[in-house]
Amino acid sequence: MKSTTNTNGQDLVLPYKYPWNKITIGIIIIFICAVIGVAVGSVYIPVTSVFLILFSKLNLFNGSIELTPAWHTIIWNIRFPRVVLALLVGASLGISGATYQGLFKNPLADPYLIGVASGASLGATIVFLSGIPFTYGYFSLLPIASFCGGIVAVFIAYLISIKSSNTHLSTLLLAGLAIGAFATAITGILMLRSDPDLRPLLSWLMGGFIRAQWSHSILIMPYMIIGVSFILGYSRILNTMQLEEYYAESLGVNTEKTKRILIVSATLVTAAAVSFSGLIGFVGLIAPHIIRLLWGTDYRTLLPLSGIVGAAFLILADLTARTIVNPIELPVGIITALVGSPFFVYVLLKTKGSTVDGS
Amino acid sequence: MVLDLQNISFKYGNVNAIQEITAHFNPGELVSLVGPNGAGKTTLLKLISGTLKPSSGKIYIYDQLSHNLTNKKRAVWISMVPQNPKLPDEISIPDFVMLGRNPHLGLLQWESKKDFDIARKSMSLTEIDYLSKRKLGEISGGERQRTMLALAITQESPIMLLDEPTSNLDISHQIKVIKLIRKIHEQKSGFGVTILAIHDLNIAAQFSDRILLFSKGSIAADGTPEEVLTKNNIESIYGSEVTIITHPEHGTPVIIS
Numbered sequence: 001m002k003s004t005t006n007t008n009g010q011d012l013v014l015p016y017k018y019p020w021n022k023i024t025i026g027i028i029i030i031f032i033c034a035v036i037g038v039a040v041g042s043v044y045i046p047v048t049s050v051f052l053i054l055f056s057k058l059n060l061f062n063g064s065i066e067l068t069p070a071w072h073t074i075i076w077n078i079r080f081p082r083v084v085l086a087l088l089v090g091a092s093l094g095i096s097g098a099t100y101q102g103l104f105k106n107p108l109a110d111p112y113l114i115g116v117a118s119g120a121s122l123g124a125t126i127v128f129l130s131g132i133p134f135t136y137g138y139f140s141l142l143p144i145a146s147f148c149g150g151i152v153a154v155f156i157a158y159l160i161s162i163k164s165s166n167t168h169l170s171t172l173l174l175a176g177l178a179i180g181a182f183a184t185a186i187t188g189i190l191m192l193r194s195d196p197d198l199r200p201l202l203s204w205l206m207g208g209f210i211r212a213q214w215s216h217s218i219l220i221m222p223y224m225i226i227g228v229s230f231i232l233g234y235s236r237i238l239n240t241m242q243l244e245e246y247y248a249e250s251l252g253v254n255t256e257k258t259k260r261i262l263i264v265s266a267t268l269v270t271a272a273a274v275s276f277s278g279l280i281g282f283v284g285l286i287a288p289h290i291i292r293l294l295w296g297t298d299y300r301t302l303l304p305l306s307g308i309v310g311a312a313f314l315i316l317a318d319l320t321a322r323t324i325v326n327p328i329e330l331p332v333g334i335i336t337a338l339v340g341s342p343f344f345v346y347v348l349l350k351t352k353g354s355t356v357d358g359s
Numbered sequence: 360m361v362l363d364l365q366n367i368s369f370k371y372g373n374v375n376a377i378q379e380i381t382a383h384f385n386p387g388e389l390v391s392l393v394g395p396n397g398a399g400k401t402t403l404l405k406l407i408s409g410t411l412k413p414s415s416g417k418i419y420i421y422d423q424l425s426h427n428l429t430n431k432k433r434a435v436w437i438s439m440v441p442q443n444p445k446l447p448d449e450i451s452i453p454d455f456v457m458l459g460r461n462p463h464l465g466l467l468q469w470e471s472k473k474d475f476d477i478a479r480k481s482m483s484l485t486e487i488d489y490l491s492k493r494k495l496g497e498i499s500g501g502e503r504q505r506t507m508l509a510l511a512i513t514q515e516s517p518i519m520l521l522d523e524p525t526s527n528l529d530i531s532h533q534i535k536v537i538k539l540i541r542k543i544h545e546q547k548s549g550f551g552v553t554i555l556a557i558h559d560l561n562i563a564a565q566f567s568d569r570i571l572l573f574s575k576g577s578i579a580a581d582g583t584p585e586e587v588l589t590k591n592n593i594e595s596i597y598g599s600e601v602t603i604i605t606h607p608e609h610g611t612p613v614i615i616s
Contacts, residue, residue: 015470015471015472015474015475016457016469016470016475018469105447233466233467234466236461236464236466236469237461237466239450239454239458240458240461242447242450243444243446243447243458244441244444244445246405246410246441247439247441247444249409249410249430249434250408250409250410250430250433250434250437250438250439250441251434251458251459251461251462251514252429252430252431252432252433252434252435252461252462253430253431253461254429254430254431292449296449296451296454297447297449297450297454298454300469
């Protein structure tokens with residue numbers, strides 16, 4: 001419900017309205033970010049050319065395109081796939097971050113900070129280094145392996161946080177830190193024992209979209225769609241999960257089932273994101289908090305808008321990463337960490353002493 | 360019968376919290392559970408609400424075994440106001456009250472105009488309309504109690520359980536809340552069962568139809584306030600000497616030490 005004040009100065013309570021207008025504006029913002037992302041780079045390409053190529057690919061424009069082949073390649077084969085992958089990964093991390101925060105009643109939960117992403121990247125590394133072919137047309141083993149690694153990590157972090165006598169919100173993060181460090185160590189050992197040419201793997205682990213291809217976006221789409229559908233479907237129930245578990249149960253919620261479905265869905269979405277972009281932190285922390293500050297805590301609003309903010313943020317972060325120290329490309333994870341770490345401290349200080357904790 | 364407890368027992372580890380309690384609750388009753396600390400009042404409420412499962416014995420709600428009910432079905436029949444729960448600070452009061460509609464909604468169904476009218480009505484019944492713009496972290500203990508009560512009313516269930524609804528409140532808020540509970544109970548016009556665990560014997564005596572006096576996990580006395588709150592019962596169970604007088608206006612027993 002939303003409340004407003006009518007002309008008599010009385011408080012009126014209005015029923016919940018789905019934020020269609022905010023979502024529409026958000027999609028327009030993403031589109032603008034995407035166009036900027038495609039146009040700007042080591043070679044600047046006029047926005048009109050970006051639109052020309054987009055329209056011709058969508059069969060909306062039949063005239064002849066007067067573009068040099070080089071521009072065509074840059075726009076369609078390099079920058080577009082990169083921007084679209086950043087969009088999908090940003091949306092995934094924003095939505096899964098908000099979901100973990102709701103489930104664990106912990107405003108600092110982020111797929112990266114609670115160890116899910118590290119677990120997922122360990123899963124992907126194992127497949128990567130095993131030598132077995134992992135891509136079959138439009139099916140890839142990478143997201144599946146990431147999912148297995150991520151789900152193991154999140155369950156261990158969760159078990160530690162509920163078994164620990166100290167139910168403070170830091171427990172989950174510390175457990176996540178330990179699991180993340182462990183998974184990263186194993187990843188390191190596996191890498192040292194394998195083939196010497198590790199450049200693709202290394203750049204992937206650093207996090208980024210340097211090697212982004214159209215096929216990557218297509219490969220992770222099904223997992224994202226399945227995971228996000230379940231999460232959005234449970235968004236109203238996630239509101240009731242903000243109460244203590246027994247209280248939510250007295251309101252008719254099957255809390256065990258809800259937790260299982262949402263952990264699996266959020267991890268699936270995270271794994272899809274990690275499987276082609278590597279470790280990118282803090283997006284899942286920043287996006288939901290901006291929405292919370294602006295429009296409150298209703299998960300029906302929070303989840304879709306976190307996805308939108310995550311997508312726009314990651315497109316811009318990637319743009320910054322590849323242009324700020326021209327001609328060197330920074331891993332995008334560096335940019336998100338630069339923005340995210342102060343943000344993390346801010347949220348930490350703000351929630352200090354709050355009753356919201358990991359119990 | 361609305362609620363039927365048959366021989367239920369419950370153990371916390373090796374400690375018997377509830378020992379073979381049998382009790383029946385009829386439509387229209389407002390029942391108070393009283394007794395010393397640790398006598399099993401709260402545990403019994405948790406067993407009825409389904410938060411705890413009895414170690415042995417059976418609980419029937421409208422002739423259906425509680426054990427077999429889904430949380431959702433149980434929530435349609437039973438609402439609960441817990442004692443001092445941890446609540447999320449950032450949720451607004453109307454959003455919180457609206458959560459009471461959850462048992463009536465399908466997974467993909469959202470609150471309709473009707474649901475929202477019900478929530479608004481329970482907010483005005485509990486006189487918390489003026490909190491429309493506040494969040495749970497910004498209200499006092501008395502307001503919190505009335506807000507949780509509003510959520511329970513919004514649930515529209517015939518059975519309402521309340522765990523120490525007047526604890527931590529000053530005397531004026533105690534009376535306000537307990538009168539409200541009585542009023543809500545009477546609005547169910549003879550269908551509802553309201554069960555509250557309560558410390559204050561005088562409040563229990565004044566506002567209940569029936570009192571169950573608990574001692575060490577068992578029911579020591581069951582009946583009207585006059586039948587249960589006798590000098591003998593209270594002295595043997597609480598272990599301190601008391602005097603019982605009659606309330607000058609209500610005719611109910613008043614316990615003074």
